[in-house]
Amino acid sequence: MQLLEFQAKELFREYGINLLESISSTNIEDGRKHAKELGYPFVIKIQVPVGGRGKAGGIQKCQNDDEFELKYPQVMDLTIKGEKARAILLEKMADIKKELYLSLFLNRSKRCYTIIASAEGGVEIESVKNQIIKEVGLGHVSDELAKEVAKEMGLEGTTAEQFVDTLKKLSKLTIEKEAELVEINPLAIMQDDTIMALDGKFVTDDNSNFRHPELQKYQEKTEIEEQAEKSGFSLVELDGDIAVVGNGAGLVMSTLDMLSDNGGKPACFLDVGGGATTESVYEALTLISKLDRVKGILVNLYGGIVKTTVVAEAFLKAYEDNLIDLPVFSRLKGTESDKAKEMLQGSRTKIFDSVEDAINAAVMGVKK
Amino acid sequence: MTDIFGLLKGNPGEDDYENKGVIVQGITGSYGSLHAGKMLEYGTNIVAGVTPGKGDQTWNESVPIYNTMQEAVDATHAKISIIFVPAKFFLSAAKEALEAGIKLLVAIPEHVPIRDTMETLELANQKGAVVIGPNTPGIMIPELIKIGIMPPMPFKAGKIAVLSKSGTLLYEISDALTNAGFGQSITIGIGGDPINGTRLIDAFDMVKDIPDLEGMVVVGEIGGDSEEMLAQRIIDTGFSKPTVAYIAGRAAPKEKRMGHAGAIVMGNYGSAESKISMFNKANIPVAKRPAEVPVLLAGKMDKSD
Numbered sequence: 001m002q003l004l005e006f007q008a009k010e011l012f013r014e015y016g017i018n019l020l021e022s023i024s025s026t027n028i029e030d031g032r033k034h035a036k037e038l039g040y041p042f043v044i045k046i047q048v049p050v051g052g053r054g055k056a057g058g059i060q061k062c063q064n065d066d067e068f069e070l071k072y073p074q075v076m077d078l079t080i081k082g083e084k085a086r087a088i089l090l091e092k093m094a095d096i097k098k099e100l101y102l103s104l105f106l107n108r109s110k111r112c113y114t115i116i117a118s119a120e121g122g123v124e125i126e127s128v129k130n131q132i133i134k135e136v137g138l139g140h141v142s143d144e145l146a147k148e149v150a151k152e153m154g155l156e157g158t159t160a161e162q163f164v165d166t167l168k169k170l171s172k173l174t175i176e177k178e179a180e181l182v183e184i185n186p187l188a189i190m191q192d193d194t195i196m197a198l199d200g201k202f203v204t205d206d207n208s209n210f211r212h213p214e215l216q217k218y219q220e221k222t223e224i225e226e227q228a229e230k231s232g233f234s235l236v237e238l239d240g241d242i243a244v245v246g247n248g249a250g251l252v253m254s255t256l257d258m259l260s261d262n263g264g265k266p267a268c269f270l271d272v273g274g275g276a277t278t279e280s281v282y283e284a285l286t287l288i289s290k291l292d293r294v295k296g297i298l299v300n301l302y303g304g305i306v307k308t309t310v311v312a313e314a315f316l317k318a319y320e321d322n323l324i325d326l327p328v329f330s331r332l333k334g335t336e337s338d339k340a341k342e343m344l345q346g347s348r349t350k351i352f353d354s355v356e357d358a359i360n361a362a363v364m365g366v367k368k
Numbered sequence: 369m370t371d372i373f374g375l376l377k378g379n380p381g382e383d384d385y386e387n388k389g390v391i392v393q394g395i396t397g398s399y400g401s402l403h404a405g406k407m408l409e410y411g412t413n414i415v416a417g418v419t420p421g422k423g424d425q426t427w428n429e430s431v432p433i434y435n436t437m438q439e440a441v442d443a444t445h446a447k448i449s450i451i452f453v454p455a456k457f458f459l460s461a462a463k464e465a466l467e468a469g470i471k472l473l474v475a476i477p478e479h480v481p482i483r484d485t486m487e488t489l490e491l492a493n494q495k496g497a498v499v500i501g502p503n504t505p506g507i508m509i510p511e512l513i514k515i516g517i518m519p520p521m522p523f524k525a526g527k528i529a530v531l532s533k534s535g536t537l538l539y540e541i542s543d544a545l546t547n548a549g550f551g552q553s554i555t556i557g558i559g560g561d562p563i564n565g566t567r568l569i570d571a572f573d574m575v576k577d578i579p580d581l582e583g584m585v586v587v588g589e590i591g592g593d594s595e596e597m598l599a600q601r602i603i604d605t606g607f608s609k610p611t612v613a614y615i616a617g618r619a620a621p622k623e624k625r626m627g628h629a630g631a632i633v634m635g636n637y638g639s640a641e642s643k644i645s646m647f648n649k650a651n652i653p654v655a656k657r658p659a660e661v662p663v664l665l666a667g668k669m670d671k672s673d
């Protein structure tokens with residue numbers, strides 16, 4: 001899960017990382033109150049769990065009440081990379097001398113925490129130049145290593161000291177909360193030479209959630225995603241009109257690819273998982289029935305340990321209960337697939353031998 | 369590099385050649401018990417089970433259960449263990465296995481915290497042990513030994529090595545290979561987690577020198593850079609056996625986790641394009657659909673004749 005900027009900053013504050021004064025709100029009435037408390041000028045920042053906000057107009061300077069009334073709703077109404085605003089953060093304007101980049105992340109290839117730092121921040125990580133990369137192992141960043149990074153960045157005096165302090169606090173935060181990534185970009189040197197985190201990114205390792213009840217309040221899921229999680233599926237909502245259901249993340253991704261190649265638009269990624277049962281597939285169909293944009297269902301199942309008859313039963317039950325009246329295009333392969341096909345004979349589920357045929361039929365079917 | 373075949377089946381002349389003992393951790397749980405049964409059916413030599421508090425009992429009227437890994441290893445001298453415990457208990461189970469001298473640890477659990485995986489790998493490294501997974505479907509030499517949860521029917525003994533991040537795609541693509549006449553010498557599911565005990569390059573190093581290897585299939589997906597690293601290793605080692613890749617997730621939106629904990633694209637990092645372009649550099653064709661894999665492999669074989 002990726003935290004929003006203001007949530008990441010809550011954690012930064014808890015760990016003593018220097019921040020500008022800021023307040024978040026979810027409606028303009030609260031925003032007005034905060035504007036008074038904070039005082040102009042400040043920056044209005046959209047809170048979405050994706051990058052590239054500045055370019056999309058999600059960060060606006062605000063000098064007075066008139067600008068506030070104009071810009072707050074504008075920013076609130078933006079959609080960035082398909083993500084709507086979760087909140088608005090008002091933050092004091094900064095008097096910046098220089099922007100740095102600093103992050104700590106779990107390095108997948110090296111299997112350890114790794115620091116990336118640069119004396120040139122403020123841009124997306126791909127364009128951060130002269131990256132200083134240091135592997136840390138599984139423990140905290142040592143004083144020596146932090147000093148070495150500061151030196152390589154060309155920092156001196158109190159700025160270097162503050163940087164070392166910030167890096168060590170960041171390391172403590174990363175390890176204690178088991179983050180996959182914590183990023184401060186930009187980490188700004190202000191005109192008075194203090195160091196401040198102007199933006200914050202924090203990605204949790206969701207698998208360690210059970211050890212971090214304190215992070216639960218940041219969990220943000222659609223109602224449907226939450227239900228899916230309860231039932232043990234993995235579901236990602238997408239904006240097309242064909243629901244894609246399968247077993248195994250790889251197979252479902254593969255089905256999305258083929259569907260897109262053939263001109264179809266997936267409405268969701270739904271992996272019923274390795275332990276699918278009639279009940280759980282029925283539950284999956286219940287979730288799909290709640291997605292208004294769905295015009296058809298594409299099922300691609302490889303029955304290994306899971307019997308394909310389990311799926312057939314779930315569909316028959318769904319028809320019986322009038323749960324779904326959408327056309328279903330399916331390819332069932334593997335364990336007991338002949339029996340499953342027989343069970344679905346004459347039902348609204350059309351069965352295809354190849355996934356290619358099922359996809360083509362689904363694309364044609366929803367166009368009608 | 370680890371002699372994976374040595375670990376899995378031993379060497380000719382050894383008294384347990386092609387009959388290596390396997391311990392099942394969590395054998396009395398419903399999942400562990402189900403798959404222990406299926407492995408036994410396949411011919412895997414399950415010599416012990418471990419469930420704390422259930423020592424001195426017998427599983428399936430044939431397999432002795434021990435309370436600890438140390439007892440199980442002392443009694444059986446097994447070097448291989450497969451873990452079926454809830455993710456929360458994975459770290460302690462894995463440590464216990466490694467401390468007891470296990471050299472090949474197959475980690476089935478899904479949703480293991482990354483930190484726990486990293487601690488396990490650090491210990492495995494110190495002990496000179498190989499970890500497959502977590503979140504792996506397992507490893508097998510078709511028709512000889514299966515240590516995992518894969519169904520038996522897609523696989524047939526042969527001379528192609530299949531390395532895969534995804535479980536179901538491993539089955540699907542092996543099925544397509546088998547139907548096209550390409551049996552498999554070994555299949556390794558490395559798992560869909562961000563950090564794998566055995567990365568694609570490690571799996572490659574384990575299989576690249578098998579004497580009768582005729583080709584390799586790599587099943588990757590978006591997220592991380594293990595496919596890119598593998599492509600580079602193939603270039604660096606001058607590996608020339610026919611190799612074909614498949615990458616799932618071209619149509620996945622950025623910054624969304626697609627089921628697998630590791631399947632997420634951040635910026636260009638982890639994107640299908642990045643992986644495909646590296647495979648192209650290594651002169652490895654990338655199939656657009658699973659069904660295309662055997663076709664491309666056959667094409668490569670013809671050229672190499």
